[in-house]
Amino acid sequence: MHPPEIRDRAIAMHAEGVPFRLIWQTLNLSPHTVGNWLYGERARRRRERIPDARCPRCADPPRLPEAPATYAYLLGQYLGDGHIVRSQRTVLLAVYCDNKYPGIIAEIEAAMRACGARSVHHRARIGCTAVSALWKHWPCLLPQHGPGIKHARPIALADWQEPIVDAHAEAFVRGLIHSDGCRFTNRVVVSGRTYEYPRYMFTNESTDIMRLCSRSLDRLGIEWRMSRRNTLSVAKRTSVARLDEFVGPKS
Numbered sequence: 001m002h003p004p005e006i007r008d009r010a011i012a013m014h015a016e017g018v019p020f021r022l023i024w025q026t027l028n029l030s031p032h033t034v035g036n037w038l039y040g041e042r043a044r045r046r047r048e049r050i051p052d053a054r055c056p057r058c059a060d061p062p063r064l065p066e067a068p069a070t071y072a073y074l075l076g077q078y079l080g081d082g083h084i085v086r087s088q089r090t091v092l093l094a095v096y097c098d099n100k101y102p103g104i105i106a107e108i109e110a111a112m113r114a115c116g117a118r119s120v121h122h123r124a125r126i127g128c129t130a131v132s133a134l135w136k137h138w139p140c141l142l143p144q145h146g147p148g149i150k151h152a153r154p155i156a157l158a159d160w161q162e163p164i165v166d167a168h169a170e171a172f173v174r175g176l177i178h179s180d181g182c183r184f185t186n187r188v189v190v191s192g193r194t195y196e197y198p199r200y201m202f203t204n205e206s207t208d209i210m211r212l213c214s215r216s217l218d219r220l221g222i223e224w225r226m227s228r229r230n231t232l233s234v235a236k237r238t239s240v241a242r243l244d245e246f247v248g249p250k251s
């Protein structure tokens with residue numbers, strides 16, 4: 001018997017489009033074993049096991065996600081630097097995170113689990129880790145999924161998402177800044193004394209995502225300005241202090 005993590009890994013690679021031969025070679029398994037996992041009887045049953053009680057949106061009537069703040073965080077992460085890849089049989093949600101931030105990597109994993117993922121995988125990329133989970137209901141929870149890159153298509157919240165993002169603006173902004181933002185310190189030396197000015201930045205090519213970010217900041221009373229076409233900056237001391245309450249330096 002192989003541990004279930006190995007089987008999940010094979011299914012995840014398959015969903016990512018890794019060629020069959022490469023999957024069994026990489027995992028050092030027989031093609032027969034991997035073929036069974038991907039195409040066998042259990043795989044068929046796995047596909048046909050509907051409805052999936054874990055998906056709040058497929059419930060009748062649809063429910064809201066059970067952990068709304070965590071959901072708002074995951075939505076922010078997804079809109080920042082997340083990807084949804086559909087294969088014939090399942091859907092992969094992947095969020096990329098710099099290896100410098102193990103705390104954020106753990107938070108993404110916890111959020112995926114809280115929102116319905118059964119198992120979460122970490123895959124090393126150059127300088128970063130892809131945190132990913134297979135679940136065909138990710139597009140139900142993240143209906144912003146669509147063909148092409150995010151900034152080339154309109155991004156709007158679904159009616160049921162709006163109140164969650166409004167009620168959990170802090171978690172949503174935390175997710176956005178953890179993915180596509182940063183906190184940095186400007187140091188200025190005047191007459192031998194060093195003054196430090198912490199700031200926040202959020203960079204995103206999508207004007208729709210930028211609007212969602214600024215709307216949440218407005219709601220939280222945080223002042224911001226666009227320092228560049230694609231970059232929002234928070235520099236006012238009281239606003240930086242407010243962000244520090246629920247974002248802080250990445251770690």
Ligand SMILES: [Zn+2]
Nearest residue numbers: 055058137140
């Ligand atoms: Zn669903």
